[in-house]
């Protein structure tokens with residue numbers, strides 16, 4: 208699963224313990240309430256419901272430029288976190304991470320996908336809308352740092368919807 212982005216190549220692969228330093232760095236520049244490294248480590252090593260991928264820029268000095276974590280709860284996949292390094296945004300990397308994660312979870316039996324997104328996070332909402340996620344609820348004052356609401360988005364009929372998405 209590779210594609211050229213500029214003069215480098217991005218591939219999506221499973222996260223490994225060696226990626227954690229880079230993943231945490233991306234998380235810290237992407238979120239106002241980043242996860243501590245122990246949270247990623249727990250997801251990677253101890254949570255059987257979790258699946259984790261990174262987007263890696265290949266070449267002589269491979270570099271992690273994005274990451275996604277999902278939880279599969281019976282037949283529902285939850286997007287726990289997704290981020291792309293600011294220098295690598297708008298190149299389709301989050302799209303590729305989401306495609307890979309949703310495809311794999313659908314293969315494992317997920318029939319719908321859910322996530323929470325900040326009400327003012329327009330970039331992420333546009334991304335999710337393109338995948339067919341729709342708002343199904345709201346958690347008032349969900350985010351502790353600024354009291355922002357979370358929108359709950361869901362994508363139904365995961366397998367069919369993914370098939371209809373071009374290039375996914």
Ligand SMILES: CC(C)(COP(=O)(O)OP(=O)(O)OC[C@H]1O[C@@H](n2cnc3c(N)ncnc32)[C@H](O)[C@@H]1OP(=O)(O)O)[C@@H](O)C(=O)NCCC(=O)NCCS
Pocket residue numbers: 237238289290291292295296297298299300301302303323324325328329330331333334335337
């Ligand atoms: C949201 C995020 C993951 C998107 O990553 P990305 O790799 O830039 O996304 P993609 O390139 O795959 O974008 C796909 C589409 O989403 C929409 N989109 C993404 N970023 C956007 C932005 N800043 N403004 C408007 N639309 C945007 C566009 O429709 C885009 O398609 P286009 O570039 O052809 O117009 C990235 O901005 C990020 O890491 N943000 C901080 C962390 C975060 O908010 N995560 C989501 C938490 S719910």
